[in-house]
Amino acid sequence: MTTAILPRAIRGPALRRALIGGAQRVIAGRDGLNRINVFPVADGDTGNNLAFTMGSVLSGALSRRAPGVGELLRRVGEDAVDGGRGNSGAILAQFLTGVAADLGDRIAVAPARLAQAVQAGARAAREAVAEPREGTMLSVIAAFAEALEVREDVRDLKAWFGDALDRARRALAHTPQQLPVLLKAGVVDAGAQGFVHLLEGIGAVLGGEAVAVDVAVPELDPVHVHGDDALADADPAHRWCSECLISGDDLHPAAVREAVASLGASCVVVAGSTTRMRLHAHVASPQALFELAARFGRVESTKADDMQAQARSAADASAVAIVTDSSADLPEGLAEALHLHVVPLRLNFGEQDYLDKVGMTPAQFYARLRHSDVLPRTSQPAPGDFRRQFDFLLAHHPAVVYIGVARAVSGTIQSAETAAQRGDAARTTIVDSANAAGGQALLAIAAAEAAREGADVETIVTRLDALRPRTLTWAMTRDLTMPVRGGRLPAWSKTVVELLGLVPIARVKPSGKLGVVGGLFGRQRLVERFAGYIARRLPADARWRVIVGHCDAAVEGAALLDALRERLPCRESWLVETGPAIGAHAGPGTLVVSVQPEQG
Known part of the structure; x- marks a missing residue:
């Protein structure tokens, strides 16, 4: 395929193919971006964030035809905003949105006009960041936008774009000199590298080449890049x-x-x-x-x-x-x-x-x-x-x-x-x-x-x-108000339980469902009796791990844990506050006991 002379106007189908190539290149480079991600936090997820962002665009705007360049880029920007992840994904989404806003509803666009829109996108990306830093994706976006010439006589689209891509690569190589954390880790900025991947995929399509999907993953020591110093x-x-x-x-x-x-x-x-x-x-x-x-x-x-x-x-x-x-x-x-x-x-x-x-x-x-x-x-x-x-x-x-x-x-x-x-x-x-x-x-x-x-x-x-079959959970609640309010128990059950003076005990059954398996009559010494109820149902020849959970009943939870320690040989035991998964159904005051035998 020759690219010596191309139409001066860039149209929707060609731009769509180029953006697909760019998105595929970003996704292919995901693992490498994760490995070099040290700024702003060495959390190793920039590659995933950019891949998710571009994946949303691929499965959305780029999966269907658009009537023109403006409409295509508007959809791309919207999908990037909806699917954007992380600092880098949000910046890239704003860049794409800024390009689209500047172009409006154009069916086709000349290279010079696209260059102006890219510059507008670069400004929009920088304005989106509360505290912009040099040495990041913003620096590389700016370098690319400045290098993309606003010329009316562009005939070789590949060369026109390639010159700006080379400038972006040089800006990427300079990022360690701008951010000391990058220099210390021996890497370039991950978000900036991701943007260069996007440009490389676009450039490959413009040049009639296959998009590289086998991106080299840098050989780095993860403990050095993401270890204790980075965590600190x-x-x-x-x-x-x-x-x-x-x-x-x-x-x-x-x-x-x-x-x-x-x-x-x-x-x-x-x-x-x-x-x-x-x-x-x-x-x-x-x-x-x-x-x-x-x-x-x-x-x-x-x-x-x-x-x-x-x-x-x-x-x-x-x-x-x-x-x-x-x-x-x-x-x-x-x-x-x-x-x-x-x-x-x-x-x-x-x-x-x-x-x-x-x-x-x-x-x-x-x-x-x-x-x-x-x-x-x-x-x-x-x-x-x-x-x-x-x-x-x-x-x-x-x-x-x-x-x-x-x-x-x-x-x-x-x-x-x-x-x-x-x-x-x-x-x-x-x-x-x-x-x-x-x-x-x-x-x-x-x-x-x-x-x-x-x-x-x-x-x-x-x-x-x-x-799994030996990990057992029981729950005891004095008040059935929440289960009744939530429609999980009929109203009459609360009345019957209160008349009988019964405190229900439920257990997680092998199926995973919670069902009532017994109860304690009277309200005296409930915590000790609940502990005894559980201890009598456990093998005497095992040592146990025990978690006691309480639903806004810390004092009773601590007393229950002490009572279980007296009755069971506990290898380890903890008191926790039970979360909404149980609390939303059982209500405040509920006590939950989970036990597991020592392994081996």
Whole structure:
């Protein structure tokens, strides 16, 4: 194919093919971008974020024809805003949106006019960032835009574009001199490299070449790039990489950026238009960011990633990464110690949505529950929540094992399975815990310990299969008000229980469902009697791991744990505050006991 003389006007089909090539090149380079990601936080996810962003564009605007260049780029920008992930994804989305806004509804565009639009896109990208830094994607975008000549006599489109691409490559090579953290790690900026990948894919299509999908992955020591020093550099006051979409009729990005500054946020990017925008920021409290965003419009697609956990995972050399969901009531500090990853459920009070244990802690949940006329609702994470977690972990580990809340009581596992099928199903294993709360947590802990010991997927699953029927969970509640209010029990059952003076005891059955299995008459010494009830049903020749969970009843929870320690040989025992997965159904005052025998 010759490119010596090309039409001066660039039309929609040609631009669409070029953008497809660019998107494919970004996605192909994902693993390498993850490995060199050290700024602004060494959390190893820039490649995934850019791949997800461009994947949204590929499956959206680029999957169908558009009548002209302007319409195509408008759709591309909208899809990038909707699907944008991370700091780099939001910046790229704003660049594409800025190019589209400057071009308007043009059917075709001359190279000179496209160069002007690219310059407008570069300005828009920089304006979207609250505190722009040189040595990042912004520097490379600016270098490319400045080098793309505004000439009316362009005949060789490949050479015209290639000269600007060369300038972008030189700007990329200069990024370590602009950011000391890059120089220390011996890498270029990951977001900037991703933008160059995009340009290289576009340039290949313009030159009639095949897009390179075999991108070299740099040989780097992950402990050096993402290890303890990088983790120490991560600001704990901005631990959560948080994002949401805001939609409305008259949005003002500058006003949103100014408001977010009041939270002391870092890495703030506001990308999009006056009707729909993506907000990205690193914050201490994701929920505070989402509530602030709600002042400007309707908030959706909230997400919050723990960058410290991501940095630990990127530096972890274990073969298998372990994931659970927030139905598991993990003892404090164990997730961090065991590199155990948690996907939060969604929690709703009326029109207000929260990320379980991220946007709302259990203590905040019970305080709200006691003073709210609105019943809370929990819902499983969307497949996209799991997909984001799985993709990130598979970029740093050969395999992932997810231990989910019982399939019999939640659609969470189905959501995870959907995510796995859309991603790398061969490397993702889904395990039904047939449990919840502390029982699910005990199984996830056992899996994480096995992974830390170097066990492979088959060994981990075998261990879980052996422990699952022996990991038992009971719950006791004095008050059936919440189950009745929520329609889970008929109103007459509360009356009968109160007349009989009966305190029901429920157990998670082998199917994973919670069912009433007994009760205690009278209200005296309930905690001690509950402990005795459990101890009598356990083998006497085993040592136990025990998790006692309480629903806003810390004093009674501690007393129950002490009573169990007196009656059972405990290898380890913890007191936790049970989350909304149980609390939303059982209500305050409920006590939950989960036990698991010592392995071997």
